[in-house]
Amino acid sequence: xxxxxxxxxxxxxxxxxxxxxxxxxxxxxxxxxxxxxxxxxxxxxxxxxxxxxxxxxxxxxxxxxxxxxxxxxxxxxxxxxxxxxxxxxxxxxxxxxxxxxxxxxxxxxxxxxxxxxxxxxxxxxxxxxxxxxxxxxxxxxxxxxxxxxxxxxxxxxxxxxxxxxxxxxxxxxxxxxxxxxxxxxxxxxxxxxxxxxxxxxxxxxxxxxxxxxxxxxxxxxxxxxxxxxxxxxxxxxxxxxxxxxxxxxxxxxxxxxxxxxxxxxxxxxxxxxxxxxxxxxxxxxxxxxxxxxxxxxxxxxxxxxxxxxxxxxxxx
Numbered sequence: 001x002x003x004x005x006x007x008x009x010x011x012x013x014x015x016x017x018x019x020x021x022x023x024x025x026x027x028x029x030x031x032x033x034x035x036x037x038x039x040x041x042x043x044x045x046x047x048x049x050x051x052x053x054x055x056x057x058x059x060x061x062x063x064x065x066x067x068x069x070x071x072x073x074x075x076x077x078x079x080x081x082x083x084x085x086x087x088x089x090x091x092x093x094x095x096x097x098x099x100x101x102x103x104x105x106x107x108x109x110x111x112x113x114x115x116x117x118x119x120x121x122x123x124x125x126x127x128x129x130x131x132x133x134x135x136x137x138x139x140x141x142x143x144x145x146x147x148x149x150x151x152x153x154x155x156x157x158x159x160x161x162x163x164x165x166x167x168x169x170x171x172x173x174x175x176x177x178x179x180x181x182x183x184x185x186x187x188x189x190x191x192x193x194x195x196x197x198x199x200x201x202x203x204x205x206x207x208x209x210x211x212x213x214x215x216x217x218x219x220x221x222x223x224x225x226x227x228x229x230x231x232x233x234x235x236x237x238x239x240x241x242x243x244x245x246x247x248x249x250x251x252x253x254x255x256x257x258x259x260x261x262x263x264x265x266x267x268x269x270x271x272x273x274x275x276x277x278x279x280x281x282x283x284x285x286x287x288x289x290x291x292x293x294x295x296x297x298x299x300x301x302x303x304x305x306x307x308x309x310x311x312x313x314x315x316x
């Protein structure tokens with residue numbers, strides 16, 4: 001049993017909601033708005049140089065004094081330097097992806113940083129617990145961007161059963177109903193990504209936001225399974241081209257060439273035809289552009305309403 005009632009106690013936040021560390025999307029503007037609104041905002045380091053991350057951290061602190069975090073992509077060539085910046089800047093929370101943060105754990109824990117790796121399997125969750133992680137994000141295949149193969153509904157309870165540290169559920173969660181379901185599966189908090197793409201504070205091209213808002217339940221597609229690092233995005237000309245080439249056994253080099261720079265093309269330039277519109281399956285639940293604080297309140301209120309409905313149904 002976890003020593004924490006929920007993730008709010010661990011992170012010092014109002015709502016048990018973590019904003020996803022989305023590359024090119026999760027800058028200091030969005031992260032600060034989420035943190036100020038009562039959730040945990042994350043700056044996505046992605047493959048950015050360490051000094052850019054430092055600038056983002058300092059810019060965020062000018063906007064809010066609430067807890068926040070940095071998402072570190074461990075396969076980034078700048079990962080080691082980014083971790084050094086995180087330590088120097090005494091960042092309260094670090095989430096990690098695409099690798100094992102074990103070699104950084106002692107240094108991060110020495111300054112009191114809470115370390116939360118993102119995992120896609122219970123075996124990895126157990127390894128992270130042994131390495132000293134404070135919690136894990138169990139991210140199901142419904143997520144946008146790089147994904148695992150197990151759905152959130154199946155992954156979360158298996159990770160919960162495998163570890164004693166708190167589990168944060170991610171993948172396909174965009175409203176209070178999804179958050180309530182995650183808690184019933186044993187999660188202590190939820191991570192939400194796709195819905196925050198359309199937050200007012202997100203520096204995302206309007207054309208990209210509009211595509212997310214217009215998406216339905218069958219409008220995402222997974223490419224790159226043959227690489228071992230599949231990616232979920234909204235369907236568009238680029239994705240159709242890649243899927244067609246994959247049928248002809250495209251080489252890894254050609255795939256990487258086709259994908260290179262496409263996320264920036266979508267987020268910054270607003271190219272919705274030839275950019276990578278990374279998005280989770282929850283896009284069909286996202287219907288309006290809102291301030292981050294309003295998104296957080298709606299999810300929290302919706303979760304409470306879902307619980308009350310459940311209690312009434314079972315006569316609690």
